[in-house]
Amino acid sequence: MAIATPRSFLSGRRLEASQLIVWTIGAVLLGIVFVGSVLTLRAGQYTAAQWRDFIVFGIAQGSIYALIALGYTMVYGVLRMINFAHGEVFMSGAMTTFFVADYLNRSGFLKAHPWISLIALLLFSGLVSMTIAVLVERIAYRPLRGAPRLVPLITAVGASFFLQYTFRGLFGSGVRAYPAIPVLQGKLWVFQKTQIAVFVGVAITLLLLLLFLQRTRAGLAIRAVAEDREAAALMGVDVDRAIVTTFAVGGFMAGIAGVLYALVFIQVQFFMGFLPGIKAFTAAVLGGIGNLPGAAIGGLVLGVIESVGPSLFFDGYGIRAAHQLKDVIAFTILVLILIFRPTGILGERLGGEERV
């Protein structure tokens, strides 16, 4: 992992040339960002309300990243492995639920009982994603538990493609329009109602996740396995079961994220999991991989930077069409954070300090 060098970094008394270069690059980038922001703010092109809008959009997008990032980070915490198929787990929930939503919409149930439908959709999507996540674990990862760490990484990429193209084969490659839920249309103060639904959905899910991890025996087992797998096994924890639970919970949240995503963007497609998956992975690393609050904060930070960054950093320089650079900004920030804080914003946690 890119974050595996903190020790040499801190203990090395003399600065090596490469580190000097890295620090210089970091400092220059920070300078660019700072000067750009000051110039933009002094130009006064945007009103306060518009800045507020930027941040609201960022948080809405960021909370979905956060929800997916939790799945990455939990699996990493337990298995020390990046589950690259997680973006597709997210997609499979949203795609499958489209058919339920479409049916509910056409039968009129969606209009008559919007809240029941919404909860049903969330649960259904969660269950589908959960099943897929567990199957992926069972088929692509568990047989390779003892293999070198690169091997499950490769099967993860394979599983990801398999899921993408299975869904393409099953449901076609076109974009499908999600039915809009009438009660969630329009604005409440400055927020879109769908955005509020996303905030609330994410907050509740996070709270339930924390309760689950802290208050239940299964949660305790997961934490024990994350701390030290061998010791946990010796203490009588069923490691396989804890791992399956991790995948199941991560998958369930990805499914919920899928429906929330569909609420905001109103359309789904077989390829929709790829970019959010990559972004959520970035968010997880940003916040400190293996660290649950870190994943949530990383997601929000990434979403807000993507939304605010292009205007704030580049408008001052008069760069045209700066919004195209939002991915550049997002990943540059990631590099910066990794330079100055190699373990992410909140630091790596959930597992111990052992690193291979």
Add this chain to the structure above:
Amino acid sequence: MQRSARLFTMLLLSLVFVLAACQQAEPTPTPAPAAQPSPTQPAAPAASPTPAAQPTPQAQVTKPTDPIGVLEIKPGEPIVLAWMLTVSGGTAQLGEDSKRGIEIAIDDLGGQLLGHKIELVGEDSGCNPEGGQAAATRLAANPRIVAIVGSSCSSEARVGAPIIDQAGLVMVSPSNTAPDLTDPAKHVNAYLRVAHNDKVQGRVAAEFVVNKLGLKKVATIHDGSLYAEQLANVFAENVKKLGGTVVAQEAVSPDDTDMRPVLTRIATQQPELIYYPIFNPAGSFITIQAKEISGLENVKLMSADGLLEPQTVQNAGQASVGLYLSGPDLTVLGPKYQEFVQKYQQKYGTKPVAGFHAHAYDATMMIVEAIKKVAVQAPDGTLYIPRKALRDALYETKNFQGLTGNLTCDPNGDCADPKIAVYEVFSTDTGNWSDSAIRKIYP
């Protein structure tokens, strides 16, 4: 240990079988596809391609020579035409619609050309440069292909056309519109198109906005693709020429889903109209999200032929009502086009789903016409198609009576008879596209 040894022998065995199978399969395809002018046949100087419109079997017909090669089609072998279109993802309707145009053209020919069956093969080019490159490479590797109808999106042709050119094939695009592709400095010899050049579309769109709607402050958004960027720029230039101002020129990426930040940026300049000639799904995200932005509640939205498909309305729903779309004007086409639409409906159970079916039909027919001109039939029934002569014949196309008008090719590959209209989405009912959802409002 033992297990791995067994596995190894099994692998080895299967490899042997596969090799054996290949050995067996190899002799079947008859040799000498796209044969070079063979030195063993210096023959008569009369070996230059003898154009025979009515290939009458003559005793002395020899194989013609040609600088880039001669395709030889034995009796009983099909004439292979290919499509290179986007038939998956958000732009699938655009390519699928064109593909149907080709299929109907082949039906109209009775599936036969010069006594050979016509076989249609194809590659999905995905509406991006990578897809165009991959599809072109795969088609270039097939020596039996005579000519290609494609590509759908300009960015595919930018990288695909040089590959097709290298391979000695020729392509006629039904829907590439970027001015760049037929720019004399960048045009490659293998490339022609029957779609309009966006210099025309951008101008008509600008005239509509400034003269008809009377709007002076516009913003543009492109997605970094060749088509979108050039069309947005042509539009912006023409708006300025007509006395309007372009207050913002923004860009998104084709994979973006959250357009709210970029729209908020645009809102600070308070444009009266946003022109975003891009593709689905990015286009429909803008359509949906624009109305949510404070400051853009009353802004007019306008896009171009990339979004002229039911998907645009299906995805954006109510938000798409009032959207303006420029594109090929199909309403002024003659009775031949109406007949074509009838066949389309009979064959596919729906009205044409995008704007470039008739263009694809014309591209196919233009190619067929050129093949008829240059093909030489030997007494034994073998058909020779000289490839360079085929290209030349396509460039010589003059007053070709197509569905889309009178096609005449210029040396840069522009063959279109451009007719541009502006449509307005007035309903979300796409059941009977195009009548049920869009109507022509200009000119």
